[in-house]
Amino acid sequence: MPSTPHLAIHKLTMAYGESVIQKNLNFTVKHGEIFIIMGGSGCGKSTLLRHLIGLMQPTGGEIFVNGVDLWNSSLQERNTIISRAGVLFQGGALWSSMTLAENIELLLTEYTNLNQKQIQDVISYKLSLVGLSRYKDYYPSEISGGMRKRAGLARAMALDPEILFFDEPSAGLDPVSSRLLDDLILELRDSLGATIVIVSHELPSIFAVGDNSIFLDPTEKTIIATGAPKHLLESSVDLRVIKFLTRTT
């Protein structure tokens, strides 16, 4: 396993205009780790994710991916780094004018030299991983929210990415589906060795899958706790973290 961390965040500051969301964020994500970004609603978790996947440029600080500074590299280099990541958005973000198969096909035609038969086989395999092989010709509007999320996961996994980013993967899912998704996340890490970064405030999922985590606070606008979620639950002395992890008021 490489000694360089997969992701290294150094003095990151995020802002919308003059309104600072979070500042001076420092953390690293190791290869093959399941890393949780947690915190209450509105603390900037999803904004941090958008910075990590290259959708927003930091106001200050650096984001290193495998030792390469994301925003000090050329556009081509940045695009290569970004395209090596898979992203599952909160609502799935499937392209609505395409069927589930076409959603996955677009990535395969853009980034592989597979022929049409091979592409169709890969699509079937990817959709079967999330239990949607029978729905490959359905449009996103024709399936349920949970299925859209699973299809989004299949698309995120299409190119066997080195790193996967999940934005609130369990949001809107029933407990059983949520548990199945947790199992799938662990399976992905164990079988593919992928690094997984999850933005979440779903406690059962956080404890079930998280190897390491950071806790963002909206008042101090920075990280107030770092460590494995279970460890934070047992040993954190910060009242805000304890309240969050134990659901107390």
Added chain:
Amino acid sequence: MIANVTEKYQLITDGNELFLQLSGDWLFQNGIPDVEPLLNQLPSAHPQKLNFNCEQLGQWDTGLMTFLVGLIQNCHNSNIEVVRESLPDGVQKLLQLSFAIPERRGERREVLGQPVLAKIGNVTIEMHRSWAEMLAFIGDVFLAFINFLRGKAHFRTSDLLFQIEAAGPSALFIVTLISVLVGMILAFVGAVQLRLFGAEIFIANLVGLGMAREMGAMMTAIIMAGRTGAAYAALLGTMQVNEEIDALKTIAVSPIEFLVLPRLIALVITMPLLCIYADFMGIIGGAIVSATMLDISFFQYFQQIQGFVGLSHFIIGIVKAAIFGILIATAGCFRGLQCGRSASAVGFAATSAVVTSIVLIIVADAIITVLCQVLGV
């Protein structure tokens, strides 16, 4: 001693203690008592603590809660301790819930009462930002088009064909209807005047020239701005809301190439064709009026047009249509990609796309007309 009496509450001082006696039903359908008169009484009594007496309190709902929340907030600001223990259990729990998450400092938007100069400044900054974004977008579209010419643009051919079909054949009915009517209106207005001079035959020149040089391209553009430009903005705006545009960016596929380019090319191809079609439909509309109102036969009418309306006039209209096509696609896609992340933002994007397109069409038409005049075309 009773210090203040209303129908709903009485402020009572008992030695050093201050009591607020609540009585009767506090239902918000019956109105909520104003907290101001009570607040005006409090400083004069110099209380440190405010207690409640709820022995005569009847039914209560949001009416009581709203009153108490306002009272407690004001007491807090005046350093008066509010003793809640004698309030009903349900009221206490709801108050606890209401004050559980305090409002964060600086969280509230302070836009009210902005000075006029500040408003003008903000609007100017916003306009500058919008124009800068528009220029950047035009630059990106230009680069994408260069990539297309080099055969390196990333988009699906099926998308392009679909867009051509949606912008072209699907628009034929509405283009036919509007063009025939415009041709008839032109002929009708001209007929009334030309009849006075016995120059009815020149109605063909009027309609032919009008449709070929101006109205064919212009009316087609306005139809397409309302029909297709708005659709582009709404679709791309909805994709923005659903994070579909973000999903494209995360696989390093340019939304400009993948979404804008097929639409732009589709309109550049279909607009001139629709313009030619609109020209002929307008001329037919004029022929119908000429035949029915002025007794000019179809043969005479078309012969007159053939003799006086040269190919160059049609070509000017066709070139205009192609330019209008670029403007409509650019404005529609730009407004769509600029869209915020809410349903109302999609509506605003669609409206804004139509307005921008029509303004650009009129300005471009004026510029082209002047240029043609200068060049003697």
